[in-house]
Amino acid sequence: MTKSVTIIGAGIGGLAAAVRLQKIGYAVTIYEQADQPGGKMNQITGQGFTFDVGPTIVMMRAIYEEIFEFCEVDPHDYLPFQRVEPVMQLIFGDQTTMQLSSDLPSLIAELERVAPEDTSGMLAFLADIYQRYTIAKPNFLDRSFRTWRDFYNLPSLYAGLQLKTFNNAYRSISKFIKNENLRNSLAFQTLYIGISPYQGPSLYNIIPMIELFYGVDFLPGGMYTVVTSLVRLFEELGGTLHLNTPVTAINIDQRVTTGVQVAGKSVPSDYVICDADFPTAMTTLIKDEKQRGKYTNHKIANMDYSCSCLVFYLGLDKKYPTKALHTIHFAKDFQQNIADLFDHGRLPTDPSYYVYVPSQMDPSLAPPDCEAVYLLVPVPELSKFSDWSPEVVAAYRQQLLTNLSQTEPFTDIEDHIIFEQQFTPQDFKTQFGAYNGATFGLRPTLKQSNYYRPHNKFSYADHLYFCGSSTHPGAGVPIVMQSAKLAVKELLTDDQPNK
Template structure:
């Protein structure tokens, strides 16, 4: 195996492409959008720069790992600055809690509520750290192919130690009595698109990771990661095609043989798909045997994460916001989430998240101005839910800006908007092929997690692998980076002994190239000979595709 095609240049596809190119494979990456990054995208307008999707850097070691694997200094690609305070949380106009990475400051904040709650908070964090270690070693950093990979004594014991049956909010409530602190610990399940009243208590490791490992910022915004990965991939010899949508993954005789692009067959020995898994199963995989249980009907019936309604505001004024990240909680947070996850409607009283990075990075706006990103969790697209017509969008915008002006430092923000863009679930569906506009992919319920989440290796097809937020281990940038690692490892495991041969050939080519023009001419002759050997196989695949040999149709 030597040639690999990666479908989709989201952060998972980019990271998988870098890993495989570095391992000696020749990787070609196809992306439908003009920019790489997927939902980790960028808006540049009138001198303002906005991150489209993710804004919070957690678990920086996973970001750095991809660059270190290639022998690069991550600071040359994604320099990081620690964010302090961690976050401001508002429960009303005059009721705020500031979370800090500094232990002394955090302790002071907690004791300001009550010493009993401070003790309960730290006790709970200690228990979560034990669960985090179990999850990391037994589930997050390993893939599942067959039932015995999960249904075995070691995994079952580990699963029991995780205490996953309770929901996140109930889990923290046993240790912390103040409802504000409960919400401050539990709301982070929304980072992966699930309500804390529904999400398994395992996902309480998210606030643990924030507090223990910190929150970080990349100069230039989160898109710096996408740019850095692309740059590294090209430096390693990878090939990127943007504005080039893949029309179909070609399956012949139970094996992925390439992709169709602009009506042409692009051959490969393996395919890594970073497109949203539900979309890929419905639109890119025509072979019914490869789909297996993931029929169109099954995909439609699965549970989807929430989506996002986001205002990107360029302001001609700098406001005195002390925190890069802040949250406004609705007084009735439970009803707010029920509106989204149970009733499927825009919440009557929405909670929202504000991101104001110009306090750290002046490059994102003209002098004396700033950007403001306001994100409201909303339901995924569904019959009976918001249609996101222009009138609805305008009405929701006014509703959100009323709250921003009355409950944050942006008290006259409407008067200072000089640049504005809005994203709704329809943008996430149309631009990024997110099924039902679900920003975080499949909802990480117990029945859609671990072994029961779509696998990194296709169950019924050789040479086909998946990464991204809808496959194992789940959503969130650090976890998607893990999915890229698992997909690449699965491919190399299947390649077996030949993988080491590929790496040896790549090293040999590098040495020969460095010897000068004469050696290069000799290498060209060798490659020409190799191509003639491959040609017979290429012709066979083309004949099979022309004859309808994919074994199924949409």
Template sequence: MTSKERITIIGAGIGGLSAAIRLQHAGYQVEIFEKESLPGGKMNQMAVDSYTFDVGPTIVMWPEAYRELFTLTGRDPEDYIPMQKLTPMYDVFFKGDPYRHYSVSNDLTDLMALMESKDPQTALGFLQYLAEMYQRYQVAMDHFIRRPFRHKSDIYNPSMLINALKLKTFDSAEHMMAKFIPNKDIQQLMAFQTLYIGVSPKNGPSLYNMIPMIELLYGIHYVKGGMHTVAKGFAQLFEELGGVIHYNTPVDKILIDEQQVNGLQVGGHFIPSKRVISNADFPYTMKHLIDGDLNRGKYTAKKIDQMDYSCSCLIFYWGVDGTFKDLKTHNFIISEDLDDNMARIFDGRLIDNPSIYLHVPSQVDETRAPEGKANFYLLMPVSELGTA
């Protein structure tokens, strides 16, 4: 590697920015080509009449994943992405008779009081669940999450296969949770988070129960100014390191000759680069940025069209009168029949009893709405168009 070997990245979303920061810090010369006028990709923000709304992710549940890029480069994360821990993390409301309401903290004393209010087996099962998932989490961190897989031998070797078995991915998230925790409310309270990534707890592997474990062990945080503050902080850090972001510059093609990348086609111009990272959506990259099935490998256009997609969501952005002090920053309203609700989300039937996520950032951040008012981000999981 030369000290200034060039790498080009498509998209200034969080994945593209994260890769760019690490590579620029390692001594490469990195350029990002971003089609929009600002960084963040799906981690974007909308401003309307003195209200600001996040239009992508809203929850920080593993703050170190964001902070580590700043500490890696010798910066203080608080100078770029100031965070505060939310206590409680969120409220969960169960519709039905009887109506139930739970405030969920990541304080162990509070959690045990909640579990013990149900029955001793639920409390014991909760602790056993945490121990089980933390063990799997350690295996995943040591052998999978932070490890590159460039060759088949990186995966298909005795050590990796043994550790893969330790992850116990064969059970569903819902079934695994039920084996530990007998109380139905607590099961659902602990399992619905698979919807964060568009997967039903009925079908998603039990490894996805790592998501609530991470929330419970590391807490949920709020970033001052909203999640787009993270994107702006990443972009600022990257440019301070000497990286370049070309905004309003969509990439037309990744240019490949004899299965070797030569560069990018951008606005009719050739940008030479032997190393290209695409942070655009995978199906879009394979179908529209790469020409020829030979260059796409097994991910041909036909195969991409046949792939199943995760569920979608319907989102409302409301600026409302009042401050609603009884609401938390994050609120989950669970359907009276969550099993039927989940089935309808993933089989395409009309949803007549939805579950809802309500995010009210103005509860902790006065910059998000005018004085005496609130901003509501209301999300309802729905079917993706392919199932309609």
């Protein structure tokens, strides 16, 4: 008899787990509370404009393709990747600029123009972090942890020492690079997973290395094409997806998960994989604290959470000749900007922000002769800053647009906005269940990484597994897809131990 698996949430983790299990031969049902799949990898449309809600940068293309290869279909029939070059445009606080490229001659030429004294240091930095990545991948990123023995053993401890994780990301960069702008260009990218470069382990410098070594891609239709492609594959394989169907509880009886509660009814299932944000799942789906082990309400409330994001989706009635698909604008005082986010819990007075213009590569994302512009600024999560009144949002919007209009080509952007929406941390909490509105889930500190991050197999009840940004191995779309792969692996270990 075919065994059943219930998956809570049709975010990228839930979808990635679902297609694997459906391909293996399980009867998989996904329950999604929203009216469309994707979780934070969602989509906003209006007046002919189309925007990705959350993630926008496609890195580690091979991880996306591997899911389709596992299901024995051609990834190119689902995901028509296009290489992005340059990878990113950087505009620093002193108004100097730099383009990051995954083409080595182009990168060298740009380094020699911007910081010739650091060109060899940059290459040494990339080589160092690549070497550490080759250690981290098999020992930590591709492995799950059930018990302390999986982590506290000689091979793992030796690998951990080789990673030199006790340095923070910024200090590690500074060992190789003297130019402050170049340091900041690398340090900023730890914000992709919601942690300060002055506090985050140096291993997270793998993010800029991955961009430069493996390149950045774009998908026609935006990142939401990943969601529609996985849903299509899941349904082709015979899976069932229920939208507008929230799970209200995970049923646990004598430390064994028996199913879920949906619409006031108990739905039995042999196994459950939860893609809801782990802290939110603990506090809302497992009502009895005794069934959660150490994850009491007090424990959850006192864990460290990533920063959040304030995002503006702007439809413009004019085309703009941007130099890159992705652009980062840096604060004049980057260190103060980060301190405001993580230490002081206030809106940065001089923020760094990110601009994405997807209609540059896919004109169908905007009406003819129009532009779709995505403007994101990292902000504190809700336990640190919670006043997202319309007045506060409007004032900060004005500040950002004033800053943006001081750089080419957006000098007249305020005169050409014909469509606008925004997402605040409160929206990330309300719509996607992000605990504290923390866009990237639990902050990946040393005390909340690897064995110390919530496990893919739940420690306090059998037949229950977790994936998503707050679960091992962490945040970022490719890493969340990896967490789904590990959750499936753990389920198979329990159900098919001899395979």
